[in-house]
Amino acid sequence: MASVAGLARAARVSPGEHGAVWSDPRRAAAIAAAATGGLASLALIAGALTPVPGGGVCTGACAPYPFDDPALVRDFVPVSFAWMIPAVGMLVALIVFAASLGLVRGTAGRLAGRLALAFTLVGASVLLVDYAVQLAVVAPSLLHGEGAAVVGLSLFNPHGVFVGLEDLGYWVLGLGFLGVASALGSASRPERIARWVFLVGGVLALAALPVLAAALGADLGYTYEIVVITVVDLTLAVGCACAAVGLARSPLGPRAADAQPAAR
Numbered sequence: 001m002a003s004v005a006g007l008a009r010a011a012r013v014s015p016g017e018h019g020a021v022w023s024d025p026r027r028a029a030a031i032a033a034a035a036t037g038g039l040a041s042l043a044l045i046a047g048a049l050t051p052v053p054g055g056g057v058c059t060g061a062c063a064p065y066p067f068d069d070p071a072l073v074r075d076f077v078p079v080s081f082a083w084m085i086p087a088v089g090m091l092v093a094l095i096v097f098a099a100s101l102g103l104v105r106g107t108a109g110r111l112a113g114r115l116a117l118a119f120t121l122v123g124a125s126v127l128l129v130d131y132a133v134q135l136a137v138v139a140p141s142l143l144h145g146e147g148a149a150v151v152g153l154s155l156f157n158p159h160g161v162f163v164g165l166e167d168l169g170y171w172v173l174g175l176g177f178l179g180v181a182s183a184l185g186s187a188s189r190p191e192r193i194a195r196w197v198f199l200v201g202g203v204l205a206l207a208a209l210p211v212l213a214a215a216l217g218a219d220l221g222y223t224y225e226i227v228v229i230t231v232v233d234l235t236l237a238v239g240c241a242c243a244a245v246g247l248a249r250s251p252l253g254p255r256a257a258d259a260q261p262a263a264r
Helices: 002-011 025-049 070-076 084-104 106-143 161-183 189-219 223-249
Strands: none
Touching: 025 084, 025 223, 070 106, 084 106, 084 161, 084 223, 106 161, 161 189, 161 223, 189 223
16 A cells, blocks of 8 residues: 555656656556566467467377468468467567666666667567568468468478577577566565566576577477477566566665765
8 A cells, every 4th residue: 555655646746856657767667567477478378279280289180381271271370370469569568668677776777777678679679570470471371372482481380480580589588588687676575586587587598499409409390489488478477577566666766776876
């Protein structure tokens, strides 16, 4: 109740004193974290329920190369693309979260915040392009009987461009998670938990690719993709939920200790 009352008092402050409440980086980070965590949970559930018709992890009848069989279109398009919609929203919200987080701690967290934003922006951009191609190019092509023309781009191809870009994008997000862990504060227990969640998630996302690539070689296929999506979505679902709670409980605006210039 105390935190709610504090936010209500802050909302009555004139813009001339502290600025509009929605422009406060701590409030913006808390809202973006909550949105990211919710969308990550939705994307994870949708992905787990999505049938996969090829690539060695198919459920039911497997679609053979070049993945343009009419049965594939009838049974798997566009249902196999649906999980990308909450994933796109998750990535956009994650960029906002990282951008806001870099301003929360003032001078003390400036470098960590910039690294978190830089790597998050790069990784999310790769994934957004990848998902846009699937939704705007591959799915319509399959529905119009042009599957053979996009076989190299198709998500049903375990050795295609889609999986390669996903592997790259989520691996770079692992670097972003390390920046987020460093940029988060430690004033409250939820923030400290969030730091550890992002740290562990980032390390797992980064380490899994070389380990699996060395073990599987050319047969890597969907293996790293499945592992890293699970790690990233769980990290965002749990870590962002904790971060949102911790940031919402903290005073609005950068902490006074962080905002002070370093003593000469």
